[in-house]
Amino acid sequence: MYDYLIVGSGLFGSVFAYEASKRGKKCFLIDKRNHTGGNVYTESLEDINVHKYGAHIFHTNNKEIWDYVNRFAEFNRYTNSPIANYKGEIYNLPFNMNTFNKLWGVIRPEEAKKIIEEQKQAAGIKAPKNLEEQAISLVGTDLYEKLIKGYTEKQWGRSAKQLPAFIIKRLPVRFTYDNNYFNDRYQGIPNGGYNVIIEKMLEGIDVRLSVDFFKHREELEQLAKKVVFTGMIDQYYDYKYGVLEYRSLHFKTKVVEETDNYQGNAVVNYTDKETPYTRIIEHKHLEFGTQAKTVITEEYPKEWKPGDEPYYPINDAKNNEIYKKYKQLADQEADVIFGGRLATYKYYDMHQVIGAALAAVSKEFAETAPDFTGPP
Numbered sequence: 001m002y003d004y005l006i007v008g009s010g011l012f013g014s015v016f017a018y019e020a021s022k023r024g025k026k027c028f029l030i031d032k033r034n035h036t037g038g039n040v041y042t043e044s045l046e047d048i049n050v051h052k053y054g055a056h057i058f059h060t061n062n063k064e065i066w067d068y069v070n071r072f073a074e075f076n077r078y079t080n081s082p083i084a085n086y087k088g089e090i091y092n093l094p095f096n097m098n099t100f101n102k103l104w105g106v107i108r109p110e111e112a113k114k115i116i117e118e119q120k121q122a123a124g125i126k127a128p129k130n131l132e133e134q135a136i137s138l139v140g141t142d143l144y145e146k147l148i149k150g151y152t153e154k155q156w157g158r159s160a161k162q163l164p165a166f167i168i169k170r171l172p173v174r175f176t177y178d179n180n181y182f183n184d185r186y187q188g189i190p191n192g193g194y195n196v197i198i199e200k201m202l203e204g205i206d207v208r209l210s211v212d213f214f215k216h217r218e219e220l221e222q223l224a225k226k227v228v229f230t231g232m233i234d235q236y237y238d239y240k241y242g243v244l245e246y247r248s249l250h251f252k253t254k255v256v257e258e259t260d261n262y263q264g265n266a267v268v269n270y271t272d273k274e275t276p277y278t279r280i281i282e283h284k285h286l287e288f289g290t291q292a293k294t295v296i297t298e299e300y301p302k303e304w305k306p307g308d309e310p311y312y313p314i315n316d317a318k319n320n321e322i323y324k325k326y327k328q329l330a331d332q333e334a335d336v337i338f339g340g341r342l343a344t345y346k347y348y349d350m351h352q353v354i355g356a357a358l359a360a361v362s363k364e365f366a367e368t369a370p371d372f373t374g375p376p
């Protein structure tokens with residue numbers, strides 16, 4: 001008899017399995033995919049680590065989490081500095097003095113602030129009614145038209161006028177010449193890819209792949225005293241309160257033979273409306289690769305329907321209401337721990353899901369944990 005049946009080998013399931021087995025518990029981990037790691041899994045193509053489920057850049061402000069992941073792998077010095085391609089014009093992201101210089105020819109921060117302020121005033125929006133008005137009221141018309149509108153409309157598959165204002169709460173604008181996307185103290189990519197971390201966490205643990213919990217639920221549940229469930233919570237309860245909705249993505253990955261350097265940067269966002277994908281990832285640049293060929297992935301946003309890969313939860317009022325009902329049921333379960341992005345219907349960055357798993361471990365083993373949740 002196992003102590004825990006862990007459903008899902010993403011970061012939540014793997015951290016839980018590692019910590020529980022360190023405490024002498026027997027774990028049995030299953031995943032419906034044919035590999036471990038969940039969405040942080042990388043696949044080697046032309047000797048390049050390809051981020052199969054979208055680019056994953058680790059970043060955190062929390063020293064405990066940073067020290068924790070560094071126990072499993074060394075991290076490189078990768079700093080996320082995406083660029084935007086708007087109809088062939090190149091701009092630095094996040095919005096900073098390099099972006100403003102390219103847009104308006106301004107050199108000093110005061111000049112950039114003045115232009116943004118003038119555009120906000122000219123738009124005269126007092127109470128934004130939709131995403132378009134919200135974005136213009138935050139950063140003015142030029143940044144909105146060239147760098148926000150097309151990208152956001154593709155991402156959500158709707159006009160910015162039909163999208164609610166709350167989607168964009170704030171738009172970080174930086175008045176320094178700093179292209180580092182994240183404000184966090186620590187960031188990087190694990191040398192050898194995330195698989196190295198997952199493999200170390202799961203060393204010595206019984207793992208079975210290509211096993212869907214729902215296809216063998218009864219027999220699986222009998223194998224362990226408790227279940228750690230990281231799949232979709234609505235499916236766990238047979239969709240009795242309805243289906244929780246997501247946005248999905250479609251990835252087109254290609255080996256480029258003709259060149260060893262396709263776009264000169266790991267992440268290029270296409271911010272016009274016409275290009276059908278939102279961004280192209282050139283994977284080798286995440287690891288400063290020097291391979292002879294290169295591999296790129298085009299990322300296409302996609303409407304989600306049941307059966308598709310669920311990527312981004314749609315946390316609007318309707319879905320949050322449904323989730324609340326499932327959560328009430330989950331809270332009554334004595335022998336099931338729900339965790340990770342699908343079981344809590346929440347977008348988590350990697351450092352946050354690791355923090356949540358470590359907090360679940362502390363709760364389960366009645367230990368006082370260091371502050372792993374940390375600042376966002």
Ligand code: FDA
Nearest residue numbers: 008010011012032038039054056057213231340341349350
């Ligand atoms: P995850 O989805 O990884 O794992 C769940 C596992 O459960 C899966 O392997 C699944 O197959 C399995 N499963 C589900 N149902 C099952 C069933 N019925 N039976 C058996 N197995 C089942 N974060 C960050 O910090 N930096 C970044 O750059 C990015 N980038 C990024 C890009 C994109 C496109 C997305 C969508 C997300 C990111 N993230 C990110 C977030 C990151 O992917 C996320 O924090 C973790 O993958 C969450 O790990 P989980 O364990 O919660 O889920």
